[in-house]
Amino acid sequence: MATRGFTGRRTPDDHAARTPPGQALTTDFPVLSAGPTPKIALADWSFTLKVGPRPVARWSWEEFSALPRTSYVRDIHCVTTWSKLDTAWEGVLVDDVLAAAGLAPPTGFTLAHGFDDYTTNVPTADLVGGKAMIATAYDGAPLEPDHGGPARLLVPHLYFWKSAKWLSGLQFTERDEAGFWELRGYHMYGDPWREQRYDDDA
Amino acid sequence: MSLPDAAKVSGWRSAAIVEAAPLTPRVKRIVLGLDPPLRFRAGQHVDLRLTAPDGYQARRSYSIASAPETPDRLELAIEKLEDGEVSPFFHEVAEVGDAIDLRGPIGGHFVWSVEDGGPLLLIGAGSGVAPLMSMVRHRAARRDRTPTALLLGARTAADAPYREELLALAAADASLGIIFLLSRQTPQGPFDRAGRVDAQSVRAATEGWPGPARHVFVCGSNPFVNAAAEAALAGGAASASIRTERYGG
Numbered sequence: 001m002a003t004r005g006f007t008g009r010r011t012p013d014d015h016a017a018r019t020p021p022g023q024a025l026t027t028d029f030p031v032l033s034a035g036p037t038p039k040i041a042l043a044d045w046s047f048t049l050k051v052g053p054r055p056v057a058r059w060s061w062e063e064f065s066a067l068p069r070t071s072y073v074r075d076i077h078c079v080t081t082w083s084k085l086d087t088a089w090e091g092v093l094v095d096d097v098l099a100a101a102g103l104a105p106p107t108g109f110t111l112a113h114g115f116d117d118y119t120t121n122v123p124t125a126d127l128v129g130g131k132a133m134i135a136t137a138y139d140g141a142p143l144e145p146d147h148g149g150p151a152r153l154l155v156p157h158l159y160f161w162k163s164a165k166w167l168s169g170l171q172f173t174e175r176d177e178a179g180f181w182e183l184r185g186y187h188m189y190g191d192p193w194r195e196q197r198y199d200d201d202a
Numbered sequence: 203m204s205l206p207d208a209a210k211v212s213g214w215r216s217a218a219i220v221e222a223a224p225l226t227p228r229v230k231r232i233v234l235g236l237d238p239p240l241r242f243r244a245g246q247h248v249d250l251r252l253t254a255p256d257g258y259q260a261r262r263s264y265s266i267a268s269a270p271e272t273p274d275r276l277e278l279a280i281e282k283l284e285d286g287e288v289s290p291f292f293h294e295v296a297e298v299g300d301a302i303d304l305r306g307p308i309g310g311h312f313v314w315s316v317e318d319g320g321p322l323l324l325i326g327a328g329s330g331v332a333p334l335m336s337m338v339r340h341r342a343a344r345r346d347r348t349p350t351a352l353l354l355g356a357r358t359a360a361d362a363p364y365r366e367e368l369l370a371l372a373a374a375d376a377s378l379g380i381i382f383l384l385s386r387q388t389p390q391g392p393f394d395r396a397g398r399v400d401a402q403s404v405r406a407a408t409e410g411w412p413g414p415a416r417h418v419f420v421c422g423s424n425p426f427v428n429a430a431a432e433a434a435l436a437g438g439a440a441s442a443s444i445r446t447e448r449y450g451g
Contacts, residue, residue, distance in 0.1 A: 001216075001253065003302065005295040008254040009287045022261055024287065031424045034311050036431035036444050081261055117442075146428070184310030185211055198211040198308065 015085060018075055020192040023083040030082055031146045034180065038116050038145070038166055045150050047134070048169035049101055057101035061150065067092045067100055070133060074156035076163075077192040089154055091135035094127040094170070107172040111179060112153045112164040120164050120179035121188065122155055124172065131157065134167055159190040159197070212240065214251065217276070217304045222296055225279055225363040229329050230293050231267075232278045234302060239273035242266060244336040245313040245419065245447075248276065248306030252288060262288045263308065265421070265447070267332040267364075269339035270315075276304075279363055281329035281449075312447045314417060316341060320348035323408060323415035323439065325399055325430045327355035330422030331363050333447060337419070338371065338378070347377040351407035351415075354380070355399050355426065358387040369393060381407050399430045404437030414438045421447040 011019045019025055042061040049057040059067070072089045098105065105124045112120050126132065135154040136143055143149030148165030155162045161181050182188055187196040195201060221233035240248075244266075251261040268277035282293045296302075314322065314337045322341075324334040331354060341348060356362035362382050372380045372393065382394045383403055389396055395403060408415060418439045420430045427448045434444055 001301070002255045003252040003291075004300050006252040006254055006260075006291050008252065008258045008260050010258060022259065024260060030448075032448055033446065035446055036435060036441055037428060038441070080263055146424070180311075185308060200211060200213070 018085055019083050020077055021195050022197075023077055023081055023192065026082040026084055028082075029084065029087075029147065030078065030080070032078065032080060032161075033116075033165060034118065035116055040115050040145075040150055040166060042150060047097075047151065047167065049097065049103070050169060050171040051106045052171075052173065056103065059100075064092065064134075064151075065136075068096045070096070070130075072133060072135075072154070072156070074154075076156050076160050078160040079186065079190070079197050083192075087156075088139050089133065089135040090137040090140075091133040091151070091154065093130060093133045095130060097134065097170075098128070105172070107174050109173045109176045111171045111173055111177050112162075112167060113169045113171060114164045115166040115168045118164055118166070118180050120153075120162050121173075121177055121182060122153075122158065122162050123176070123189070126155060126158065127170075131155065157191075159187075159192050161186065162190050211308055212305055214303050214305050216301045219296060219298050219300045219302060220275065222292075222298055226361050228361065229279050229281045229363050231363075232280055232292055232296065233268075234276045234278070234304060236274050236276055240276060240304075240307060241273055242270055242307035243310075243313040243315060244270055244340040245333045246307035246309045246336075247333070248278075248304050249308060250278075250288070251303040251305070252291060253303070260288050265329075265333040265336070266307070267335040267339075269336055269343045271340065271343040279329045279332040279335070312419060312421070312445050314340075314419065316344045316346040316348060318417060320350060320417060321408065321411045321413070321415045322348055322350040323353070323404070323418045323434065324350065325353045325355075325404075325418070325420045325422075325434065327399075327422040327426045327430075328449075329363070330426070330447070330449060333421055334419060335364055338368070341378075342371055342375070347375070349377050349411055351379045351411075352381070353383060353399055353403060353407050353430075355383045355385065355422070355430075357385055359384060359390045359394065379407055399426075400433045401436035404433050404439070408437065414440060415443060418444040419447075420444065422449065424448045 132155040217234040220235040
């Protein structure tokens with residue numbers, strides 16, 4: 001039923017097809033995180049791949065910077081209902097990280113870890129095939145700490161809480177392990193086009 | 203880890219506005235009547251959804267300002283954003299009796315119950331005071347005496363939501379300390395200081411505590427939250443004790 005007196009502000013038609021249900025476009029880049037912004041010196045930064053509890057590969061910042069780089073322009077969608085079109089990123093595809101480690105995708109699920117102890121789960125199939133990267137630059141400049149720098153996960157086709165900030169590693173898991181927000185009522189998968197916001201959404 | 207039942211998110215339900223009145227020139231208090239009641243924890247939020255005659259919908263998240271002990275009256279503090287789509291509706295159009303779609307409660311991180319203990323440091327500004335208000339009201343409803351300090355940033359005393367209620371609560375409870383930090387007005391009373399949230403005001407608010415805050419909750423705009431989280435760290439709080447809720451975009 002309509003809300004009395006509400007008319008709303010429509011998304012322009014040329015952008016409507018790119019805006020998932022329940023989302024509104026923004027030109028800002030809002031910052032959302034659960035705690036203080038950690039300050040991570042590049043000398044202290046490292047990125048680790050784990051299979052279960054076992055570390056299988058590790059890169060320093062210098063080593064990571066030597067991996068093949070990819071540029072992306074993608075639309076991003078935050079569960080707090082903002083979407084931002086045509087965001088420009090640069091980083092290393094998860095495919096290229098796996099290749100550098102000499103690994104095929106080891107398990108069906110992945111848990112992303114942040115330096116702030118944040119975690120979030122993504123099916124491994126959603127990270128490979130060019131679908132996701134570890135981003136180190138946004139809009140042509142090094143990624144700012146507020147937005148997850150030095151490096152964040154970027155999985156643009158899922159709600160943005162899946163794109164873990166301050167990424168410290170990826171852990172391949174046998175089971176689909178819930179991460180930080182998933183343990184706190186948010187959806188295990190998080191497809192914005194199906195409005196999978198909370199854990200009882202289909 | 204398991205979730206309390208209260209963290210389960212409901213489907214959409216309709217609620218009537220039973221009260222609507224300004225809290226400050228920029229923040230409006232909206233109270234929704236809920237039958238059946240909505241169980242939640244202090245600090246959680248709800249999603250509201252507005253529907254236009256052609257079916258277009260807009261939804262926004264708002265923190266709950268009322269205590270879990272009054273689950274049939276959900277109070278929200280809605281700040282007017284000049285270029286907003288939903289907040290101007292609540293400021294200019296919404297009236298008592300209007301039906302609003304609601305879903306919640308949402309969020310299992312920015313939450314506090316008396317069972318979580320303290321000392322408790324709460325820092326907020328603008329409508330960011332709402333979830334902190336829920337915690338303070340919850341604490342009062344339970345007659346809890348957890349050492350608690352509330353640091354509220356505002357331009358002037360008249361811009362600080364819930365000022366009178368908070369002053370009355372603090373007057374009746376020696377374990378609750380309140381400081382209003384006024385950025386554009388000289389102090390109006392013994393609970394006011396000039397300036398913004400910084401390490402010094404954090405130390406002043408937590409003076410006499412046996413140790414650093416066990417739980418720190420910071421809520422407001424992103425620049426405010428960044429500055430306040432830095433102030434809490436510089437004032438002695440541990441990074442892992444700080445939980446933030448940011449209003450952006």
